[in-house]
Amino acid sequence: MSSFKDFQDSFQRGILERDDTILSDVKDSTTESRSVLIGVYRHAYVARLAEILGDDYEQVHAYLGDEGFARLVKAYIDANPSDKRNARWFGRHMPTFARETAPFSNHREVSEIAALEKALSDAFDGPNAEPLAIDQLAALAVDDWPQLTFQPHPTAIRLTFTTNAAAIWSALKDETAPPDLVRYPEPQALLVWRQDFMARFRPLDPEESMMWNETTKGVRFGILCEMVAMFGGEDDAEIRAATYLRDWIDSGLLAGYEVE
Template sequence: MSDFARQQGAFQRGILTGDDTVLAEILDSPREKRETLFGVYRYAYGSRLVEAMRNDHELLHLYLGDETFDEMGHAYVRARPSEHPNLRRFSQGLPDFLKSTAPYCDHPILSDLAALEKALNDAFDAAEGPVLALADMAGFAPEVWNDLTFQPHPSARRLDLNSNAPAIWMALKNDETPPGAELLEEPARLLIWRQDVTPMFRELPTEEAMMWDEAANGIPFGVLCEMLATYDDPDGAAARGAGYLHGWISSGSLTGVSAGD
């Protein structure tokens, strides 16, 4: 390894890990000591990562304000050094960090807001896929419907949140004053997906969330309706199942359907 490459490696370690060994190879300037000069690079690197986090979590930043968000962001940079050249990957662990790290873990709304924004970002970045249309269902005879299974669109995912983060997110998005943070007696069951090029989410009733989760696991439509019958009026289970299915197809949340053997 050349001496220059070794110095580059030491410089990088100093920025990424706080290792000050490289200071022995840096000269003081006429105006500043080497610690201050190197600190400028170290702070600039952290600030660039925090700026990327602001872009990925625009509404969490709006909710916290500049000072608190930047303080949180630099704490995340110190705790979770970047390990990938793609900046979009850097903030992937933010919801878990906020859920497990004081003082942020004392405010569950923060990790929930971060999780919602992460899910929307992931939906935007998800792979392309065909979108199942209502017309595609016309090719299946009534007697095979019980055997139909459905494939979620690559952008579709489910998320359960224990706070009113969705209501706060919507208020912030609409430039409205957000409601106070609250923990919910029952989790908010969200479906997140990309419609055309726009990430979307909506809250699902408990019954529909169960049906989506089971359908995503390949459970056929007939069995799904049997499961719905345990939630409410058994006689209306098939109609409710068809209604949920209609909504998923209309919103572009499914990518395919297939019949059993």
């Protein structure tokens, strides 16, 4: 081999593509052949990445079983050589991969369970921010309220699911039998976020989901109330909007406000 760089290219191909060119550089040991010895690295590469994915996607594993999960993991590893230094991010493409790759793409709940697990992990070690406290709003003048905009907590993620993947995830997490698969006629939203160091999630009804979506775009509270009135009827619209807001504050879903 002509250079250190060529050596590393060859060694990496030997692992990723199982190219045997590297064997000409490797010596047999007194007890093992060079192919067995290079096999230690080949085996370790796949085993380590499979272990990372197993830790990141425990409930996908539980749902698919050992054999199905092993197929998913092998396909993912083959298609996604790690491009990050930190193994924490190796599995980040799994929801998209499972949604787009047959046969897993025929079972939408698989990618949705993966999406929930990824969102919970992302919320768990996502950025810190002091949650907005209700007391911070107490001193505002009544006239300020229509002009308020809110910042979501940086860990908050809104997902939309076409199946009852969240209920399946919860049952598997509790080590109970998952419910039968349900395909929703309309996608349903849920929020994932971190509160008190715990990653959490809960479903959003369509009206709350709409208001959350608009809130994250920086829409003022006065307009939000009008949108809620249009969405679900004018009666008590402001009370409904204020109730959603209060619940978000109590849950640590907001991190700040501004008076526009």
